[in-house]
Amino acid sequence: MVDKTKIKRSNPLFVGSIEKGMQVLEAFDEGNRQLGLNAVVELTGLNRSAAQRFLHTWESLGYLHKDAATKQFRLTPKVMSLSYNFLRGERLIEVATPFLLDARERTGNSVYLGTLYDTSIIYLIRLPQRLFILEGTLPGRSVPAYCGGRAFLSCLADSEILSILERSDRSAITPYTISGIDEIMREIVQIRERGFCISEQEQLVGEIAVSAPVLDMQGVPRASVYISARVSDWTAKRVEEELAPIVLETAGMIRAQL
Structure with missing residues (x-):
């Protein structure tokens, strides 16, 4: 490598x-x-x-x-000027924001937009549901791509995915985190077939999330759309039936505008 x-x-x-x-x-x-x-x-x-x-x-x-x-x-606060200049000048943010707001309105759940940087997913937009903690509203937070960015990774070549996984610190974040390379690659195959990823309590106990990649017109992944919910209210089956179509639709509309 x-x-x-x-x-x-x-x-x-x-x-x-x-x-x-x-x-x-x-x-x-x-x-x-x-x-x-x-x-x-x-x-x-x-x-x-x-x-x-x-x-x-x-x-x-x-x-x-x-x-x-x-x-x-x-x-x-001066460091904020750098991130503001990036966010304000990034067309992806401009295009995605109204669609993400609509998705939050339709689902009543938190909606995020994240993109890959090195081995992490960085959240560019975070729209929390009404009951939230401060951390859940702030853009710029990064999470490991191996567990928080598999929808994005599924659009890359296997060799690129393996490079990212091998360079990542794949320490389990929760007892439910999938961290083995073979397990992750099997998940990637399923995501490619379905077009979306469901992650249950892998980053935060009590949270379930569904995500789908946003591709540009050349088929290159630009970001992923996330909708997260509470496992106390949402089963994986319900997420697949009710939230997955919305996250796919949202990602598709962002792509069309890009």
């Missing part, structure tokens, strides 16, 4: 210092909202001097804020 990181670093146009700077910024994730210098060093593997310089630079540029009392850093 080709190591893309080595290819990038062997390219004379690749700027290693930017990569290191982004490692520092990306260290501030869901589980590390505030970090001190020592924590950044540990998380990134950079030496103390380099980490300190990058932290100072990001602070000077306005992307990090340093608490004078605790010496802890945190992200600032």
Whole structure:
């Protein structure tokens, strides 16, 4: 398997210092909202001097804020401008939003749009049902593609899928997560036959979701549409009968507009 990181670093146009700077910024994730210098060093593997310089630079540029009392850093709202510029300029978002809103109205359930990046699915749009927690409304969250993106993966060649699976940390998220490569590939075959994927409690206990890929006119997958529901209210059979047709219809209408 080709190591893309080595290819990038062997390219004379690749700027290693930017990569290191982004490692520092990306260290501030869901589980590390505030970090001190020592924590950044540990998380990134950079030496103390380099980490300190990058932290100072990001602070000077306005992307990090340093608490004078605790010496802890945190992200600032300025980072939102980057994601806004992407979302505002992405035609997929513009096209998909009204169809996703309609799907939520028709089903009364949460509706998402996600796309593949490396080995993860990143949610671009998240429309929660009325009863929700904050996390369920925020775009930008990523989930492992091996369990949260099988509808998207089903549109790729087997060799591409296997590459993604082999590079993924396939640790089970819940007791119901399917993580074995052979099991996942069997699921992929079924998804290709049906055109949609049903995932039951694989990412979150108590949740069942159905998803379908959004293809462009060349047949290349661009995203997946998700509708999630509670297992206390929805059986897999009911999801297949009532929600799968809607998720397929929604994905098809987005494709037609693209």
